Amino acid sequence: KQEVTQIPAALSVPEGENLVLNCSFTDSAIYNLQWFRQDPGKGLTSLLLIQSSQREQTSGRLNASLDKSSGRSTLYIAASQPGDSATYLCAPANQAGTALIFGKGTTLSVSS
């Protein structure tokens, strides 16, 4: 059974810092991996999708890497802003691509 762990559970940083969010998963047989953002009381916004054959994806100030063999993914946020404050969720998909398994997330607070 796939288990997903996200470290740290919470993070507070001043505006402008670069930061790294970590995700580890126990089963390396994944179809892809998605990173999401969730604002309080809201649905999930997809940030980045990494296919199992890829090593990284970039979108603006966000960069996600995937090391499938070691069961790890990281989300790098450059030059953090107060608007980045949210919970970030990592979710590898099962081998069929039909189910995402979520970690409990990292709650980020960026102060101005």
Next chain:
Amino acid sequence: SQTIHQWPATLVQPVGSPLSLECTVEGTSNPNLYWYRQAAGRGLQLLFYSVGIGQISSEVPQNLSASRPQDRQFILSSKKLLLSDSGFYLCAWSPDTTYEQYFGPGTRLTVT
């Protein structure tokens, strides 16, 4: 562009009452559809997914059921709600190519 709708946005129901939550997707055809639940203090959990009309797979045994009466409509139901059914219910869709999942705004269900 594709849009996913969920209603109602919030719902307060007594124990033992029935439930019907609706999800519709616009701007795509033959999407994969998913129902997730986010309970307080717990991660997102996949409840059901569907790869086509009438094709429903259940991930977690419980008193909930799902139906897909039309290509872009997904319904979550219960005949008798339990207190433990309280939570944030999220619908998602994905194309059957990339399997990247896109989430709706969610329904907050409180069972009293």
